[in-house]
Amino acid sequence: MSNDVCFWDHWTKELKGSIISKAKKFYKLKLVSYVGDNTWIVEPIKDYNTRTYEVTNKKDDEDIRSFECNCQGFQSKLRKFKLRQSDEEAYCSHTVAVKMFAGNEAHNKAVERKMKEEEGVWI
Numbered sequence: 347m348s349n350d351v352c353f354w355d356h357w358t359k360e361l362k363g364s365i366i367s368k369a370k371k372f373y374k375l376k377l378v379s380y381v382g383d384n385t386w387i388v389e390p391i392k393d394y395n396t397r398t399y400e401v402t403n404k405k406d407d408e409d410i411r412s413f414e415c416n417c418q419g420f421q422s423k424l425r426k427f428k429l430r431q432s433d434e435e436a437y438c439s440h441t442v443a444v445k446m447f448a449g450n451e452a453h454n455k456a457v458e459r460k461m462k463e464e465e466g467v468w469i
């Protein structure tokens with residue numbers, strides 16, 4: 347548990363502003379919903395994107411690395427990671443948004459802290 351929080355804390359620090367900013371929008375606009383069977387859908391932000399993406403948690407645990415998304419960004423990161431062209435774990439704004447939605451209190455605090463730190467760049 348504490349390892350997971352540490353990882354999450356570390357990981358949110360590594361996140362690019364654009365990803366977390368988008369994730370925050372999905373989360374705040376309540377575009378994430380749980381549809382059952384460890385699957386969430388992330389609806390599009392009006393006037394910004396048009397597709398609905400599906401995020402699944404195959405391992406049924408809280409680690410962000412267990413979440414998978416069917417969007418192009420995630421899939422290309424995942425491919426690179428599997429081919430060892432990149433050592434960066436795959437993530438995208440959708441998996442981050444779902445993690446915020448599904449995350450426990452400790453995780454959410456880490457995210458909130460990160461958000462406050464960078465409030466200036468998040469419009």
Ligand SMILES: [Zn+2]
Nearest residue numbers: 415417438440
């Ligand atoms: Zn995605």
